[in-house]
Amino acid sequence: NAGVTQTPKFQVLKTGQSMTLQCAQDMNHEYMSWYRQDPGMGLRLIHYSVGAGITDQGEVPNGYNVSRSTTEDFPLRLLSAAPSQTSVYFCASSIGSSISGNTIYFGEGSWLTVV
Amino acid sequence: DQQVKQNSPSLSVQEGRISILNCDYTNSMFDYFLWYKKYPAEGPTFLISISSIKDKNEDGRFTVFLNKSAKHLSLHIVPSQPGDSAVYFCAASANSGTYKYIFGTGTRLKVLA
Numbered sequence: 001n002a003g004v005t006q007t008p009k010f011q012v013l014k015t016g017q018s019m020t021l022q023c024a025q026d027m028n029h030e031y032m033s034w035y036r037q038d039p040g041m042g043l044r045l046i047h048y049s050v051g052a053g054i055t056d057q058g059e060v061p062n063g064y065n066v067s068r069s070t071t072e073d074f075p076l077r078l079l080s081a082a083p084s085q086t087s088v089y090f091c092a093s094s095i096g097s098s099i100s101g102n103t104i105y106f107g108e109g110s111w112l113t114v115v
Numbered sequence: 116d117q118q119v120k121q122n123s124p125s126l127s128v129q130e131g132r133i134s135i136l137n138c139d140y141t142n143s144m145f146d147y148f149l150w151y152k153k154y155p156a157e158g159p160t161f162l163i164s165i166s167s168i169k170d171k172n173e174d175g176r177f178t179v180f181l182n183k184s185a186k187h188l189s190l191h192i193v194p195s196q197p198g199d200s201a202v203y204f205c206a207a208s209a210n211s212g213t214y215k216y217i218f219g220t221g222t223r224l225k226v227l228a
Binding site: 004033035040041042043044045048058059090103104105106107108109 | 149160204218220
């Protein structure tokens with residue numbers, strides 16, 4: 001019962017380094033997204049995808065890149081890490097195609113510290 | 116401009132009493148709403164949803180109320196239990212819940228034994 005799997009769970013980066021947070025789901029969901037959670041800010045949408053080959057920006061996309069080459073995977077790339085990107089990152093997925101509303105399923109989170 | 120607001124950062128309630136968590140939104144296009152519970156060091160987990168065609172939805176101890184004219188929804192937990200202590204997020208979508216949810220900032224609920 002994997003659901004949404006994120007790796008790594010913890011990561012420390014130096015300013016200017018790049019890295020990729022991996023996300024995979026095994027529920028054949030069309031819709032996938034990345035959120036970041038910061039104190040007092042709640043969950044903010046970074047990027048989302050409504051299907052393989054289709055991505056779009058959320059509320060806070062700057063400094064992040066995404067691609068969706070398969071239905072299962074939705075990696076989030078930090079191009080040049082900055083201390084402001086220290087946060088907890090959550091990947092999520094949902095069926096996406098139902099008109100009756102969808103539940104979003106979240107991964108367990110990736111804790112990223114940029115020093 | 117925050118489209119989904121949870122104005123109470125924290126709430127303390129005695130075990131057995133009712134917990135009421137509030138959420139306000141500004142975008143009249145929002146038509147589907149979710150509530151999530153989050154424990155420390157875990158991902159958010161789904162609690163309950165409501166569509167704009169309804170004004171109430173119940174699931175066990177959890178009831179969500181939607182007041183479209185006031186752009187306000189609330190989550191009622193009755194009776195509250197210590198295990199309910201967590202951060203609660205409301206989320207809204209303008210696409211009948213198909214995708215792109217906007218989340219509130221969360222309310223930390225503490226249920227006192």
